[in-house]
Amino acid sequence: MLFSKILGLPHIKSYLTTSADRGRIPHAQLFVGASGSGTLPMAIAYAQYILCTNQNSENTGGNQACNVKFDHLAHPDLHFAYPVATNDKVKKHPTSDAFAEEWRSFVQQNPYGNIFDWYLSLGIENKQGQIGVDEAQDIVKKLSLKSYEGGYKIMLIWMADKMNTSASNKLLKLIEEPPEKTIFLLITEEEEQIIQTIRSRCQVLHFPPLGEEVIQKELIDHHNLSETEALKIAHQANGNFNRAMHLLHHDGGEEQFEEWFIQWVRTAFKAKGNKSAINELITWSESIASTGRETQKQFLGYCMDFFRQAMLLNYKADMLVFLEPKTSGFQLEKFAPFIHDNNIIEITEELQDAMYHIERNGNSKIILTDLSIKLTRLLHKKSGI
Structure with missing residues (x-):
């Protein structure tokens, strides 16, 4: 994922790429931002920048084969965890790996999507997803192994506030003292819902809502809207690009x-x-x-x-x-x-x-x-x- 494809947030892009270029990468980071602010695409682009040794503040110029793997979200040293629940496909003990195909499709189609969009894509909108202890055990197991390509291993936990108490306690020690060259990227909309002992071990990065002009420009450039129509949707979106897309397609349930x-x-x-x-x-x-x-x-x-x-x-x-x-x-x-x-x-x-x-x-x-x-x-x- 190219940084140039991520809307706005130039100061955050600069901070992340500069810290990676200087080799000053915190082992645990918490990205906090409202729905539609770009926390997930930014985390994926940042992971790509690190794993593919890209340069010059963009995901180019590094390992080309590695960059191609990221195009399909299939890099073996990038691991994902996200809230799940049982459905027609998975009857018990649901974990992220069981929904990997659905996750890749979801992120590629709408990287700004929210948790309700994710549940709808799984057909579990009538349930409450969580990151449970089975998931935590999988995370511990994955990160105990050496990296496939000899560099960093990155664990990206989306909607980390959905970790239940058992999962949080199981991961606490690992987040505090991860194996060598292991990075945790936690993403949340509700920082206070993550237990304090985990928050205190992460470097926190707050994402502001997207600017109205940023959303307007994207709608004009890539969705063929007039300036007036784009401005109206951008204003109603209130800094949330996912909401702007739902307003554009009239499919947000509002x-x-x-x-x-x-x-x-x-x-x-x-x-x-x-x-x-x-x-x-x-x-x-x-x-x-x-x-x-x-x-x-x-x-x-x-x-x-x-x-x-x-x-x-x-x-x-x-x-x-x-x-x-x-x-x-x-x-x-x-x-x-x-x-x-x-x-x-x-x-x-x-x-x-x-x-x-x-x-x-x-x-x-x-x-x-x-x-x-x-x-x-x-x-x-x-x-x-």
């Missing part, structure tokens, strides 16, 4: 999320002192609970963004508002005054709590019904200003 959200808040507004509306909220909760847990978590994350956007619009921060609801009869300008200083923190906390309990296999119907009743109260709170 239309469905918007429909659920607007139905939810409209019913919540009616529900105060209205028994029939309470029944509607319960019915709504049941319908959302019938979807997979990952879908529920994605939806609650979407709700959080929607409420934040409404608050920004309420306080006249129009330049930061990228959301453009398409539902007939719903106007963000009219909804915005109901989201303010006196309820936004509580709304956010309730959504975060719901996501936490759903992730830990709580009863989704009860969690979402409780959340809906609380939302009814919070939407009717008056601003303190």
Whole structure:
């Protein structure tokens, strides 16, 4: 993967290639960035730069045979670990190796894809993937062997926050004191979800959201959009290139999320002192609970963004508002005054709590019904200003 193909982030590219050129490569690094910011393609390009002894800040000029292997993500000294779960193909003890073919296809088609896209590609969107102790044992086994080509071995762990406690504890000593010429590259969107003892042993590199102009240029140059169309999508993407692609192809599920959200808040507004509306909220909760847990978590994350956007619009921060609801009869300008200083923190906390309990296999119907009743109260709170 060429660094020139990775959008933006010139300072990170320069830092990584310069450190490799000088032979100052930390044995454990943690790439932290929001979805669609380019952490995965950057990690792969960095691994290629090291393993293929490339030069001049680009993945050319080194070992050509090695570079060809990277084109197919098939270098024997680059190992991957990522969240998986059982499906029709793998009935028990799922590990990354069992899904290697699907992983290569996923990365080559959409290196900016998020974890939900990955689960969809495996057909496990109704399950919660993880990096478990079986995976940790495989990692220990792989890294105990000598490298195939006599140089470095690199273990790239994508979505390292999905490591369960057993896996984290099993890998802790290895990350702290890896074998000679062994490098760990951990990637996460949620740094705090990785246990502190692992984080403290990694050099952390934070990836900012992509610039609006960077996404706009990519859409114009490679997706045949006009400047106006590209600017609109780039603004709505809010620094997330994966979201820009979903907006371009209308396949990100946001239309469905918007429909659920607007139905939810409209019913919540009616529900105060209205028994029939309470029944509607319960019915709504049941319908959302019938979807997979990952879908529920994605939806609650979407709700959080929607409420934040409404608050920004309420306080006249129009330049930061990228959301453009398409539902007939719903106007963000009219909804915005109901989201303010006196309820936004509580709304956010309730959504975060719901996501936490759903992730830990709580009863989704009860969690979402409780959340809906609380939302009814919070939407009717008056601003303190």
